[in-house]
Amino acid sequence: MAKLPGNAGVSVLGDKSLEFYRDPVGFCRQRVEKHRSRVFQCRLLNRPTAFICSVQGMRELLSEKSSLFLKDPTDLMTNMYGDTVVTANGEEACLLRLSLTSLFAGSCLESSSDYITSVCERCLKDLSLSGQPACVYSSFKRLGTELVLGLFLNVQADEQPELYQEIVQLCTQHWHGLISAPVNVKVPLWSSGFSTALDARDKLMDIIKDKLENDTQGFVGRLGSLPLPDSNSASQHLLLFISALIPKALASLLTSFTLALSGNEQEKTRRRAMEDPDYLHRVLLEVQRLWPPFIGGRRIADQDATLAGLHVPKGYGAIYISHSVHRDPEVFQQPDSFLPERWSGRNAGQEHFLCSFGSGPRSCIGIKLTNFFLKLECLPILQPACLCQCV
Template sequence: MATQQMVRSTAPGPTGHPVLGMAPAFRRDMLGTMLAGFGRYGDVVAYRFGPRWGPLTQRVVMAHHPDSIHEVFTTPRLYSRRTTAFQVLTELIGTGLLTSDGEVWLRQRRTLQPLFTPRRVAGYAELMTEEAARIADTSPVADGATVDLHELMQRYALRVVSRALFGHDVDEAVPRMQRLMPVLSDLALARTLQIVRAPLAWPTPRARRISRERAAQYAIVDGIIARHAERGAGDDMLSRLHSATDPETGQPLSTEEIRDQVLVFLLAGHETTAGALTFTLQELGRQPELQARVAGGDAELARAALLEGMRLYPPAYTTERLADVDATIAGYHVPAGTRVMLSAYVTHRHPEFWPDPERFDPSRFTGQHERPRYAYFPFGGGPRSCIGEHFAMLEGTILLRALLARYRVEALDERVRLAPMVTLRPAGEVRATLRVR
């Protein structure tokens, strides 16, 4: 009887504003609000958005324990991606691998998986090394100059992904891409947190702005694809997208699907890696002795530093699923239709699995460590884990080793303000001094 009563209970959580619920708190400080909820209520926290009662009430359950995260990620018959956040992303960047669901996603994943095997990804090491050398050796950085680490890392990551995609750089598009990403992220987050979302077809100021920015991003991508077509097929990812087929059905990707995949790879692919590298370099810039060891050429330590950077600052800091049927999480009842949120940012600070969780310590990822699979999930998990994980790790490790072999990075700010948008990014410049070794 006690077990049955527990299973039927409702997860605890803050009450929030009587009309808006927790929406103002999440808009004001999402990361702080999630951490405070975890600290007060534990591994399962319920948040209300909108009025306390009525059709506009939305309830979100956040699960922080690795066991619960494992269940949500690996039980697709209970949880789908038909959530508000993914609907908004679809409005902005189309139906690519990041936003598609069900049979459409499964077909796309089967079709694209051969492009991201470890062997195929290893083929990009040379261009990654060239672009890392461009940043480390030929970029206009004078000895002792102050730079914005995030701008440098965006430049590197965007050039790497553009060369991998198109076989050449897209330098002319870099400034426009760097401007668009925070704008689109801000619009997406604001629309996701709205209690009532008007259709984009309605001529509201926000809808008009979203349509304008979406048209701008597609214009950039369409221009790049058109120039690629003029040169003809080559040994690049876009050429492979055109020739890729579903191994089970033989069906190729449509023109629209190729366009949407390119947009996802170009935007998400460079933004997440740039953020991970920026935060990792910022932390290493505050620990000169540790930085010197990474600079000494220890590939394992460089990789561990990047993994630790993504523990503290996971680019994909939250994700969500929709409970398609009644479910339970850690004994709490989750009614069908409830949004279930998972936050790598919070779970990566779970003191049960990460002692002294705010300390940057790459040794957490060297040697053998006993911790649950989903105590750490910067690339998601389950069948929908990030297809670009191997690519991102190789790209990041190559840059860290090349840059730190050339320069000592001295962080100028004790802490970096965070902007939790579609991805976790710095809220402003990340200033550092680079000194030639």
Template sequence: MTTPPGSAGLPIVGDKSLEFYKDAIGFVDRNIAHNKSRIFLSRLLSKPTVFVSSNKGVKELLEDKAMNCDLGYKAFMYEIYGDNILFTDGINSVVLREILHNLFSAESVASYQESIQRLTSRALEDLHSRSPVNVYKFFKRLTTEICLSVFLDIDFQTAQELSSQICELTTTHWHGIISVPVSIKMPMMSSFTYGKALEAKAQLLKIIQDKLKDTTTSGFPQKIQNARFPHANLAHNHLLLFTSALVPKALASLLTSFVIAVKKDDFDKANCGSTFLDCLLLEVQRLYPPFVAGRRLVRKDCVVDGYKLHKGQAAMYMTRQAQRDPQAFTKPEEFLPQRWINAEKDERKKLFCFGAGPRCCIGQNFIWNILRTITQSLLRKYTWNIPEGQDLSFKWLPVSRPSHDVLANFVERS
């Protein structure tokens, strides 16, 4: 047991939040090299923060030491989303997770499949005629439509005005996450971005409440309304979370990385069955997780990968670096889907794209279903190529996405 290398510096002047936000991956890589350790101490959001970038360390933090920590998102996302599973700890989180598990059970997820497949088939129908396609934009629209269809029982074709309104509101709402948390509205002046986000939140909640009152609404809205939440506003707030831009952005990030990473040699192998397709998806999740980091607040001293974390500190676990840890994976920087073909079941526990341990993503089976449906349908209908000369770099926060438009040409299979 030892103290992590590095320094938390002085309050305010020693804070590295801006540096981290500008380039999270570069910041961590530089500190790993400087400290000669994948675990190091710095200061983030005015709090001494231990960065955990080793695969073993992240696994221990999320699994073995999960009860020593609380989730660390409330400080900068709570007002945007309100009470929900992301901001709940202790016995209350256990109650909420049990309720939500029922909404995302294997049986429930299967009941959403018809909508997912129908919307996917419709979106892919004429993709070749639109080449070159802005890949991220296309997938974000498709996954937004899927989420609104499943979670709010909305048909984009028959409810175009409402769909457009919700999409505009979710965009405004999302911008609040990346803005300064100040809500100011003055006469004759437009409100700040954060204030607009809170206004969008109120309008989205009104739409959600109206949908739940609609007796013709079925599917997921009906299920969540009948779920035994301690308070009605918890059903509304979770629908706000599920229908926000968060899920489509994460899905679009993974699907864009899939199109970039999968090469011509993989097309036919993946099209022959689900086994190799799953290997491709696992490798995309390993190399290109949409959420490159997560945060915990240490409420009880604990040891993670040999380093002591103290009560009152924060811990940032770096998903992307942990999944490229040479101690966990051979040739960690290379896209090698074949590594998963004969991999032991425990190998998947080295992936943290959906978190891990008792606070892992409840909807990961639903997310996996969407990813598999879209990629399988895409491979059956098309091959594709990425024209050379494009900037394929990514921005990292709050959800990783291309820094510039990524264009692809889709060719219909004969």
């Protein structure tokens, strides 16, 4: 059993969190080269932490040894969203997952397709007819927000514009708290970002609880009828589902898709993606591989364990870095090249080697819905009239 390369440093002074969050890609690339290992250690959030940048290490962390590595109960996500399928551990997480999975598959997906299609067609038509170049990330984020609030909360922008705008503003304030220092301070005329986020969360919860009490239709009605652990669980999960997290992820992937397929040299790729659903799926896998929307995910070792043959002591953090895992040259040849064909060749059937939305038993329960979103949204984007407006 080999020791983790690198050094965890001393408490506080040896912490590398600021350096990591400034440039996660550069941080990991530099240390992979320095240690000649895609698994190494540093101090992150003042805890000795194993950084996982290999497919093998990621698969062990998230699948084969997932019971040995737990979600951090003090994580900021717990403070901001409460006990949800994302933050729970053990049997509680399994039971929540079993209850919620039905909401994101089968007939529930099919019943959403008309709404998703209508929103995509309208928003993307507005983009193509604007006559001016547009910042596509902002446009796609608005599209994602409209989809999320319409599907999960039954609040549509054209039917309830004032409530819709109020929720958008509160979701934005709530999200900013997630990426700010967790310091809850209020003084006259000023509040910290975290304090503002907690206030926004409370207001969102009031709206959500009112919806759960009075709306029996759509996703809200189905969620309210599920056997969940306590009376707060449905509202906490709705808060998670309508947060800015999902629109930002969708906007990131759609922006990467647009940039990857723009230009005259990609005309053949665009035409093939429009005509062949299987090829479009491979294009989207490659976009996700090269430009994952999230940094990764973090766990805590519940006991001494190994990852990729390296010793991870009990109490250590373990963080997988999606960008680095997806460029593991042991698995992905020409790892920095955009090659959709790899998914029908050497990497056929290896979609589980991607970790943009987690992997294994704790992977994102909404991945089928996300893929459904993306495929419906990407076809209109491939139209020449739409692509020519994107910058």
